[in-house]
Ligand SMILES: NC(=O)c1ccc[n+]([C@@H]2O[C@H](COP(=O)([O-])OP(=O)(O)OC[C@H]3O[C@@H](n4cnc5c(N)ncnc54)[C@H](O)[C@@H]3O)[C@@H](O)[C@H]2O)c1
């Protein structure tokens with residue numbers, strides 16, 4: 313079987329980590345007898361520099377014609393001065409998510425056994441942690457009308473937060489389905505004490521819950537949730553929330569696992585899936601082969617699972633990550649005394665070799 317994967321390395325550490333993710337996917341293909349063809353496309357600042365636009369039409373067609381998309385990261389200070397429609401984030405990443413209609417963003421935060429001591433929290437608080445953040449990805453403040461206007465004495469900005477019943481329902485149903493396959497607990501996070509959009513969110517989630525009587529549901533205000541995530545994160549199974557809250561809470565959840573460099577994501581709609589680590593282009597460490605490629609590699613595993621249904625291959629990649637961490641190999645962001653520090657490329661090679669040998 314042949315799968316066509318569009319690879320969009322992007323900016324900063326994006327190319328360094330996607331190179332390791334494709335290396336591991338190729339190894340999984342050799343082991344399990346699948347053929348992955350990787351076709352690269354330009355996105356972000358790299359695309360702007362080469363073509364004058366951060367999301368060239370060619371890239372969009374490549375993604376639409378592929379079976380799945382693997383993205384590194386976009387953005388960086390070099391492009392921050394550009395008008396908003398040409399910036400890597402607002403001009404490329406958000407339009408790509410919208411174009412693929414990937415409204416459900418799955419961000420699993422799992423603490424690998426070897427990394428319970430790498431978190432900044434006490435090991436007993438995070439050991440065994442396994443949370444799935446389900447973030448709505450194509451609505452909310454990110455996509456509402458915005459404008460900036462001059463007023464006497466300064467300026468005035470308007471941002472619009474729009475959600476429809478259907479937008480909430482489709483992501484909620486995905487989250488309930490996922491909760492059903494896990495520990496059957498769903499926490500919906502909102503700001504219903506202030507925001508009208510959150511009141512609708514809560515109503516729709518409550519209505520959907522009627523179809524999933526086996527899933528235990530609770531609602532939590534986002535400020536409390538941020539606190540609970542560091543106080544007692546193991547109370548959570550699936551965390552369902554809107555776009556902006558999900559962005560913030562997932563970076564926070566990532567740190568529970570030891571590093572932002574550990575958290576993968578799958579963005580799913582009804583067509584082509586988009587897979588990306590949740591971290592950004594990390595300009596502070598780019599080009600030095602010290603970035604952690606595990607988030608990108610685990611995003612590849614999510615692609616195997618959710619886009620291709622190759623559960624055995626997905627599990628083999630996750631087991632290989634577990635094994636390599638158990639053997640004591642670490643990139644600098646998760647380094648601890650007595651462990652062996654390796655580069656981005658070495659970490660990718662070790663995981664790929666494991667996958668190919670025995671998972
Ligand atoms: N999906 C994306 O493309 C995406 C996501 C987030 C941020 N960004 C963009 O990236 C740029 C930088 O943003 P930022 O610095 O706020 O966030 P960031 O996620 O790039 O980095 C935050 C911190 O985490 C570290 N870090 C991130 N990934 C790492 C990895 N794999 N291994 C080791 N350390 C890692 C960085 O070195 C930095 O100290 C901005 O332009 C931002 O808009 C893009």
Ligand SMILES: CC(C)[C@H](C(=O)O)[C@@H](O)C(=O)O
Nearest residue numbers: 387401402405406559590592
């Ligand atoms: C770069 C930015 C637009 C993006 C987001 O906020 O969605 C990023 O932070 C992420 O988490 O994927």
Ligand SMILES: [Mg+2]
Nearest residue numbers: 559560563590
């Ligand atoms: Mg983010």
